[in-house]
Amino acid sequence: MVQGESTTIDPPAADAASPVSAVARRDLQRTVAAALQQLSDAERLAVVLKHIQGFTYEEISAMTAVPVGTAKSHAHRGRRKLAELLRRTGEEDAS
Amino acid sequence: VNCDEVALKIESHLDGDLSEDDSRALAKHIAACSHCSVRFAALLQVVEALEGLPEVTAPDELVSDMLYRLPAYHINAADMLSRSATRVRWALSFTGAAASAVIITVLAAVAARVPAWWDSLGAVGRVVARLGVKGVVWAGETTGTLAGTCGTPLAYVLLIDVALLSAGFIVMAMWRRRHTPASVLLTF
Numbered sequence: 001m002v003q004g005e006s007t008t009i010d011p012p013a014a015d016a017a018s019p020v021s022a023v024a025r026r027d028l029q030r031t032v033a034a035a036l037q038q039l040s041d042a043e044r045l046a047v048v049l050k051h052i053q054g055f056t057y058e059e060i061s062a063m064t065a066v067p068v069g070t071a072k073s074h075a076h077r078g079r080r081k082l083a084e085l086l087r088r089t090g091e092e093d094a095s
Numbered sequence: 096v097n098c099d100e101v102a103l104k105i106e107s108h109l110d111g112d113l114s115e116d117d118s119r120a121l122a123k124h125i126a127a128c129s130h131c132s133v134r135f136a137a138l139l140q141v142v143e144a145l146e147g148l149p150e151v152t153a154p155d156e157l158v159s160d161m162l163y164r165l166p167a168y169h170i171n172a173a174d175m176l177s178r179s180a181t182r183v184r185w186a187l188s189f190t191g192a193a194a195s196a197v198i199i200t201v202l203a204a205v206a207a208r209v210p211a212w213w214d215s216l217g218a219v220g221r222v223v224a225r226l227g228v229k230g231v232v233w234a235g236e237t238t239g240t241l242a243g244t245c246g247t248p249l250a251y252v253l254l255i256d257v258a259l260l261s262a263g264f265i266v267m268a269m270w271r272r273r274h275t276p277a278s279v280l281l282t283f
Binding site (some may be wrong): 028029030032033047048050051052053054057058072074076079080082083086087 | 106109121129134137138141142144145146147148149150151
């Protein structure tokens with residue numbers, strides 16, 4: 001699992017490393033779920049199938065009839081867009 | 096290792112595709128590079144939030160609707176149109192076959208019961224008849240012989256005609272459209 005492996009790399013940034021309360025995590029999930037609507041259909045499909053449904057890229061490729069590399073790049077671009085949208089939401093909340 | 100390469104490694108890591116060694120190298124770089132650490136933290140936050148979301152499940156109606164549509168999955172509107180056109184063609188062919196059967200049977204009955212009429216055509220007439228409407232006359236003669244020599248009732252002769260012609264059409268359709276006997280019958 002990505003989540004399991006990623007615990008081996010702790011981001012040094014103080015904010016991200018600090019424990020996140022259940023409430024804050026739920027808020028974050030809600031924000032991400034809302035931000036999903038701003039992705040293109042292909043990006044949203046790839047991100048949802050990969051990270052919410054937990055399919056492999058090979059499975060996603062077979063399901064959506066796009067090459068594995070394309071499915072990957074859709075998911076990667078979708079993730080980067082979501083991160084950017086979260087950053088902007090954070091800035092708006094801070095201001 | 097530059098930051099662009101690390102960006103790719105971060106994506107692979109988040110996909111769960113990075114080896115242990117590469118992950119360790121990535122962790123080392125991230126610990127030392129604030130730019131990459133911010134990027135990694137932002138993406139990791141997204142992935143963790145996504146993985147905490149409940150899986151999407153299809154509503155029961157959608158699932159049953161999809162299951163209902165599955166066998167017809169490959170048939171689009173154009174196919175449906177050509178299918179109904181095929182059905183009309185088949186209906187016409189069948190009606191034509193039945194009509195020819197009736198005509199053949201009548202001819203057969205006439206030829207079998209009124210040999211004088213056949214003789215009256217004369218030698219030239221019979222040759223022209225054989226050449227011009229060879230199939231009809233042949234079938235008429237055959238079924239007529241059947242009716243005349245075996246005393247087969249006219250209704251049976253008609254049935255045999257229809258069966259023979261239908262079998263011919265089915266064989267032709269199977270050959271031309273790669274149908275199975277069942278699918279040919281279903282198109283009627």
